[in-house]
Amino acid sequence: KxxxxxxxxxxxxxxxxxxxxxxxxxxxxxxxxxxxQHPGGGIVSLFxxxxxxxxxxxxxxxINIQEKHSSLHITASHPRDSAVYxxxxxxxxxxxxxxxxxxxxxxxxx
Amino acid sequence: DAEITQSPxxxxxxxxxxxxxxxxxxxNHNNMFWYRQDLGHGLRLIHYSYGVQDTNKGEVSDGYSxxxxxxEDLPLTLESAASSQTSVYFCASSEHNRRxxxxxxxxxxxxxxxx
Numbered sequence: 734k735x736x737x738x739x740x741x742x743x744x745x746x747x748x749x750x751x752x753x754x755x756x757x758x759x760x761x762x763x764x765x766x767x768x769x770q771h772p773g774g775g776i777v778s779l780f781x782x783x784x785x786x787x788x789x790x791x792x793x794x795x796i797n798i799q800e801k802h803s804s805l806h807i808t809a810s811h812p813r814d815s816a817v818y819x820x821x822x823x824x825x826x827x828x829x830x831x832x833x834x835x836x837x838x839x840x841x842x843x
Numbered sequence: 844d845a846e847i848t849q850s851p852x853x854x855x856x857x858x859x860x861x862x863x864x865x866x867x868x869x870x871n872h873n874n875m876f877w878y879r880q881d882l883g884h885g886l887r888l889i890h891y892s893y894g895v896q897d898t899n900k901g902e903v904s905d906g907y908s909x910x911x912x913x914x915e916d917l918p919l920t921l922e923s924a925a926s927s928q929t930s931v932y933f934c935a936s937s938e939h940n941r942r943x944x945x946x947x948x949x950x951x952x953x954x955x956x957x958x
Contacts, residue, residue: 737885764944766946766947768947768949774951774952775933775949775950775951775952776933776935776947776949776952777949778946778947778948778949781945781946819885819886821885821886821947823944827891827893827944828874828876828888828891828893828899828901828944829888829891829899829901829902830944831888831944832885833885833886833887834885835883835884835885836885
C-alpha cells in the first residue's frame, strides 16, 4: 500500500502570501489528485495529474514522478482559500489503489 | 447540472439499529465509492462498485453493506450500528474504468452519530 505524507499538517498565513503544500508518496503511481474541503463542506477535486504542471486560476499543481513528490501552490492567497487540502495517489489497479493523505489545514488571515 | 447528493446530511441513531445512507448521482458514472472520514486518518474506502450488480469490499468494510441495482444509486447500510461507526461518510463517483479511478466527484457528506 502506498504511504502518503503531506506537509505541513497545519499552516496559517496572511492574505496575499504565496502558499506551498507538499505531498510525498512511497510507490509509483498512475495519477495524483489534489482535493479541497471547506469546513463542514463537501470535497471538491482541484487537479488530477500524472506529470508536469497544471494551473487553474491562482492554483498551480506540480508533480515530480522520479522524486515521488507533488506540490500545490496558491498565489495571492485569500481568506476564502482557507480549507483542508488533501492529496490522494492512484497506484492503479482499481478503487483500492487510491490512498489519501491526512490533509493540510490552511488558514488565511485577512 | 450533474451532481451527486447524499441523504441524510445528519443522522443520530442508537447502537444496534440499522441505518441506510443514500447516495444518488446524475453524472451517469459507472464507478461509485463510499468513504469514511475520521480525525487522524485519511479518507478510507468502505465499499465500491464498478457498475450495476457489481460491489466490492474496501479497506474498512466490516459492518457495512452496499447494493447497486441501477447506475445512479449506491446506498450504504450499517446492519447494526456501533459507536465506532460514528463518522462522516462521503460518497463519490468517477467515470473511469477499473484500472484508473479518474477524477472524483464527491457528495456533501453525511455526518452519522451512533449513541
